[in-house]
Amino acid sequence: MSAVTPSKDIFYTVGLLGYASPHSAPTAETCHPSCSLSKENCRELAALNLNLNISFSNTAKASQDFGHMYHDRPSAILYASSAQDIVAIVKLAYFSPNNLTIVLKGAGHSIYGQAQALHGIVIKMSTVVPFVEASGGELWIDVVKEALKKGMAPRSLTDYLYLSVGGTLSNAGVSGQAFRYGPQISNVLELEVVTGKGEIVICSEHQHADLFYSVLGGLGQFAIITKAKIRLHHVPPKVVQSLSLSLSLSLSLSLSLSRISYLILSYIIIDASYLGFLDRVHDKERDLRKSGLWYTPHPWLNLFIPRSRIIEFDAWVFKQKLSGGINGPMLVYFLNRNKWDSQMSEVTPSEDIFYAVSPRSAPTIGMLMDQNSKILYFCRTKSIEYKQYLPQYVNQDEWKTHFDHLCPRFRERKPRYDPKAILSPAQRIFWRSKTLS
Numbered sequence: 001m002s003a004v005t006p007s008k009d010i011f012y013t014v015g016l017l018g019y020a021s022p023h024s025a026p027t028a029e030t031c032h033p034s035c036s037l038s039k040e041n042c043r044e045l046a047a048l049n050l051n052l053n054i055s056f057s058n059t060a061k062a063s064q065d066f067g068h069m070y071h072d073r074p075s076a077i078l079y080a081s082s083a084q085d086i087v088a089i090v091k092l093a094y095f096s097p098n099n100l101t102i103v104l105k106g107a108g109h110s111i112y113g114q115a116q117a118l119h120g121i122v123i124k125m126s127t128v129v130p131f132v133e134a135s136g137g138e139l140w141i142d143v144v145k146e147a148l149k150k151g152m153a154p155r156s157l158t159d160y161l162y163l164s165v166g167g168t169l170s171n172a173g174v175s176g177q178a179f180r181y182g183p184q185i186s187n188v189l190e191l192e193v194v195t196g197k198g199e200i201v202i203c204s205e206h207q208h209a210d211l212f213y214s215v216l217g218g219l220g221q222f223a224i225i226t227k228a229k230i231r232l233h234h235v236p237p238k239v240v241q242s243l244s245l246s247l248s249l250s251l252s253l254s255l256s257l258s259r260i261s262y263l264i265l266s267y268i269i270i271d272a273s274y275l276g277f278l279d280r281v282h283d284k285e286r287d288l289r290k291s292g293l294w295y296t297p298h299p300w301l302n303l304f305i306p307r308s309r310i311i312e313f314d315a316w317v318f319k320q321k322l323s324g325g326i327n328g329p330m331l332v333y334f335l336n337r338n339k340w341d342s343q344m345s346e347v348t349p350s351e352d353i354f355y356a357v358s359p360r361s362a363p364t365i366g367m368l369m370d371q372n373s374k375i376l377y378f379c380r381t382k383s384i385e386y387k388q389y390l391p392q393y394v395n396q397d398e399w400k401t402h403f404d405h406l407c408p409r410f411r412e413r414k415p416r417y418d419p420k421a422i423l424s425p426a427q428r429i430f431w432r433s434k435t436l437s
């Protein structure tokens with residue numbers, strides 16, 4: 001069962017949000033001119049080699065409080081997002097030969113400057129990040145329902161919610177929210193996993209980070225996800241859903257309207273509950289089950305195409321190959337690469353913007369398979385730096401191409417966490433052995 005952690009509980013993250021701060025840990029050379037920390041302290045801070053969100057300028061704001069009588073200006077303000085950030089600074093002060101002091105500033109309602117530290121470091125805890133804890137086998141629909149009880153929802157979801165937490169986190173988890181919040185794998189605060197050696201490990205970006213990043217998008221190769229802490233955000237009770245031609249326009253694809261059979265030619269606005277909106281594919285699933293189509297083979301192809309080649313892709317795939325209509329929905333999302341963490345196992349094209357394209361339909365299954373092969377062949381012969389999402393390869397060379405420069409890391413991680421290749425054999429990346437070479 002999911003348990004939503006209300007915002008009063010303490011759980012912090014920073015790296016998953018990206019390093020939003022303009023300030024990074026200083027070197028002795030780059031220490032701000034107005035910084036009154038000693039050169040040694042500055043050097044030690046730099047040596048910590050952490051992505052600390054620390055500010056040396058504009059420290060005056062940390063010398064204010066409700067009393068407005070005391071104004072002790074600190075040398076720096078640390079915007080801490082985790083206990084690890086605080087450990088680093090406390091250790092620095094502990095070993096400091098310069099009597100460095102630290103104070104944590106809460107809401108700043110002190111009267112006599114109790115939350116100030118002259119020439120010291122003021123720590124501001126970053127805003128609490130609410131999260132939900134879900135088991136690896138839990139379905140996203142249940143995670144969503146639990147979170148909505150508190151007026152929240154996971155920031156990033158899939159279109160279809162009857163997928164398991166562990167299943168999508170082993171891939172990426174992509175839908176219309178991913179361009180803003182990143183895929184689901186970019187919205188995980190912590191995992192509990194069981195490795196291929198039978199060890200239970202709690203991992204996060206601060207703790208067993210290598211395992212954490214391996215597992216996210218790791219195609220089930222490194223560990224079994226038994227629990228995940230998933231980032232939430234507040235959501236409105238209702239949404240307005242609009243279906244219009246703007247879909248094709250916003251994607252900057254010059255799709256030929258006469259050839260696309262599914263585009264809706266009128267502007268429809270639907271006033272829906274937030275759950276209704278998130279669970280929008282469920283009705284379609286019911287229809288498909290009734291018609292039996294749910295139970296037929298689904299050789300779906302999902303591709304990430306770099307922005308620089310999407311017009312070419314459009315010209316050949318959409319305008320030529322699929323010009324007879326696609327007999328169903330086709331999903332196209334644009335994605336920002338800076339919302340993906342390259343330490344994770346999932347691979348993407350290297351360009352800043354790429355498109356997730358899922359041409360999932362054709363009049364017959366045979367034609368869909370043929371269409372898939374032709375699309376892949378087209379991408380290969382045109383040297384498009386595409387990546388398959390939910391990849392399916394049959395031989396090692398294809399896997400090597402898929403991971404290209406990342407392959408060594410993926411390969412190096414396997415013996416560390418699943419040395420006998422016990423886990424997820426059907427991906428056909430590694431083969432069960434006594435020990436992995």
Ligand SMILES: Cc1cc2nc3c(=O)[nH]c(=O)nc-3n(C[C@H](O)[C@H](O)[C@H](O)COP(=O)(O)OP(=O)(O)OC[C@H]3O[C@@H](n4cnc5c(N)ncnc54)[C@H](O)[C@@H]3O)c2cc1C
Nearest residue numbers: 136158159160163164166167168170173174220224225424
């Ligand atoms: C109808 C439909 C709609 C979809 N919509 C989307 C979408 O909108 N966006 C999107 O990104 N994807 C979508 N997908 C793809 C989906 O994300 C993947 O197929 C996902 O793996 C399915 O999750 P599952 O729980 O069914 O996993 P399974 O099929 O059960 O497993 C898939 C893989 O994940 C591994 N795995 C599963 N659970 C765990 C775990 N707890 N720990 C470690 N590894 C585990 C398995 O070993 C296996 O390798 C869709 C798929 C379908 C069929």
